[in-house]
Amino acid sequence: MMRRRTTLLTGCTALVLALGATACGGGPVTAGGGDKALSGQxxxxxxxxxxxxxxxxxxxxxxxxxxxGAKTQFTSTGDNVSTVVGSKIEGGNAPDVVMVPQVGVLKQFAQKGWLKPLSKKTEQSVDADYAPVWKKYGSVDGTLYGLYFKAAHKSTVWYxxxxxxxxGVKPPKTxxxxxxxxxxxxxxxLAAFSVAxxxxxxxxxxxxxxxLSQAGPEKYDALAAHKLKWTDASVVDALxxxxxxxxDKQLIAGGQKGALNTDFPGSVEKVFGPKPEAGMVYEGDFVAGVAKDQFGKKVGEDANxxxxxxxxxxxxxxxxxxDAAVVLKxxxxxxxxxxxxxxxxxxxxxxxxxxAGGFLSPNKKLDLASYGDDVTRATAKSLVEAGDSVRFDMSDQAPAAFGGTKGAGEWKLLQDFxxxxxxxxxxxxxxxxxAAKAYQD
Incomplete structure (x- = not known):
């Protein structure tokens, strides 16, 4: 199952920030007590x-x-992180650290008592170098359990x-x-949009x-927590x-039927592939990676x-x-x-x-010069400057039965729509x- 987080394809992500002199070589950044302090672990x-x-x-x-000096061993879980980690815990083989891809999963882990609060040092870094919203999404009941290391900017229309x-048209403002x-x-x-x-x-x-734009952040937060019902007038207005x-069959490549038969990589191909069918495709910053890696487009010139x-x-x-890093108990x-x-x-x-590329960081101390191209820098700058107005993907905050299951819940109902x-x-x-059933379960 291909989720729309930061783990999509080779070129997947992009989000932000500004690197200080210490990270550029001006002075050492210690981790866990200094050089080689963890040798043998x-x-x-x-x-x-x-x-x-x-x-x-x-x-x-x-x-x-x-x-x-500490060695590391990384294991790829595939998309079903919760099930894999749960089975490892039950088998007495819990990993030390997990990179969790959804707010809902982080909350689930915390509520099951699987997580250790992060250290004071990490919390101080988050307070100083991240917009408060990232601490909010990494916390459960006021305790910081997750450090958002990698992010995606999902408010980008690629063309x-x-x-x-x-x-003869220019990028629109409304x-x-x-x-x-x-x-x-x-x-x-050409059709206007390729829709996956x-x-x-x-x-x-x-x-x-x-x-988020039409109803505003307060209602967005309420709907994400299911404190506002999906029957609210604001939801009907957005739909x-x-x-x-x-x-509008003229606006969508292949019309509704064509869109329903187009997956995410295919939607990018219809704009940036050898036989273009559309001028624009909406999705996150990771579109750039697909356009570049699979279709040889130069980001900033052939794709923007x-x-x-x-x-x-x-x-x-x-x-x-x-993706948030958490420490397992x-x-x-x-x-x-x-x-x-x-x-x-x-x-x-x-x-x-x-x-290395294919990455965005919510750490505002990361120097934008660290990113390899102007488009990624622009995406990162947009994310960082948004500050506390950033909102985490709503369906990733929901129980998986509603917001993250193929052929069910929100995914299927919006396909029907x-x-x-x-x-x-x-x-x-x-x-x-x-939603009512999923949140109750």
Missing amino acids: TITVAGVWSGTEQKNFQKVLDAFTEKT SPDALAQA YDEMLKAGQTVSDSG GQDGWTLTDWFENVY TTLGKLFK FFPFPAVGGGEAPVVSGG DGKNQKAAQALLEFLATPEASAVWAE LRDPSDPKGTAAKLEAA
Whole structure:
């Protein structure tokens, strides 16, 4: 199952920040008590990453080993982190550190009593170097359990500069302008948007950006916690707004049927592949990696983005996702595990992966120069400057039965809505019924 977090494909992510002089070599950043202080110890780490992402994270772990002497062993869990980690705990083989990809899973782990609070040193780094929202998403009942090391910017609309130039349109500032620009692109011979409707998670991201902008952050937070019902008028309004796009067969490559038969990589291919069918594709910063790695596009020239535009009179949304490092109570090496998180909280650690590519950090002390291209720097800058207005992916905050299961819950109901967007109110009622059951369970 391909989630829309930061673990999608080789070029997956991008988020932010600003590296201080100490991370650039001006002075050593200590981790766990100084150079080689942990020689002879081994830390086991589990996370969803594989392929290029796993290799790049290993570079970060290797930097920690170089600094402290501690060895590391990384195990890829695949997408079902909760099940894999739970079975390891039951078998007496719990990893020391887990990279958790969803807020909902972090809360689940904490509520099961699996997690150790993070050290005072890590908490001080988070307080000083991260926007408060990242501490909020890493905390449960006021205790900090998770350090957000890697993030994704999910409010980016990617486009072919050639397609927009040929249509004579510029990147829009509002949602209405985006639909109007899309119509002009469509009139020029290409569909406006490629929509990955086969992957339900992309549709939740569409909804979340529209809802955050149109309804505002307070209602977004309430809906994410299911303190606001999905039958609320604000949800119906957002679905109505989204339905205007979904029902316009000229705007979507292949129409609704074509969208429902297009997965995420396919949606990128329809814009940046050898035979373009559309001028724009909405998804997170990780689109850039796919365009570059799979289709040879030069990011910034052949592929670019504009921020997801403001809807109605709202502010432009900034929706994010990310992977948080947590320390397990049943891990065998608590001290070294806490030292690893203290290191991951430094700009030095983030710089290692930023230089390798396919990465964004919520650490605002990371120097933007650490990123390898102007587009990634722009994405990172957008994320960092959003500060506390960043909101974590709503479906990643929900129970998996509602927000993260293929063929069920929000994913399926929004696919049904894409197929027939004529009844926003009815769709809202179905979403509420599914959410109520999932949150109760």
